[in-house]
Amino acid sequence: MSPAAPAGPERAGSESAVYVVIEPAAEVDLRAELYQWSGDPEWAYLFADTLWQACQQQGPLVVRTRLGCPWFSRAWRAMEQGQCLGLVLQSVEDLQTVCQWLRRRLMVRLGGQRKGLLRYYDPLVWHRLAPAVQRRPAIIEQAWYWCDGPAGFRWQRSVRPEPIPLLPEPVLSEEQHRALYVATESWPENSTSVPD
Known part of the structure; x- marks a missing residue:
């Protein structure tokens, strides 16, 4: 499917x-391509101003882009080809507000007093969070x-998504924790998104 697919973000207001x-995977340098094409x-x-700031350069990027931009097309294809993990989001907000929303959901209570990094930007995790x-x-x-x-790999969509209950702090529901745990049974060997 290409970025021009009917269900894609081009239908955004x-x-x-x-x-x-x-x-991106280690061998893909999307930052260099970002400057080359954008x-x-x-x-x-994504990890800036968080507990994971020390490894921010190895972590995800959050990029404000536009449809039709060569970098967006490249990123879209890289996700389809398994070269990158990620999400495509639509928002009327600025980059700072979107980053705050994303960062607030990184540290999650896993049950009891345990907390950890939730890699919700991995599509397998996002899907299991429902x-x-x-x-x-x-x-x-x-x-x-x-x-x-059920129909194989394809682009899927969440509308006005809230992946994690936030009151009073981000916490996985029992159903979400169970879904992520069960998913580890069939997790791809090259995925680094195995939950706690």
């Missing part, structure tokens, strides 16, 4: 921006992710 949360890109390290639909206006209007389903 004219006021919405497209953001890509992407974690001129003056607007981006941030994000709830927010009824109120949401910072993230839609999310697209490349994931296996």
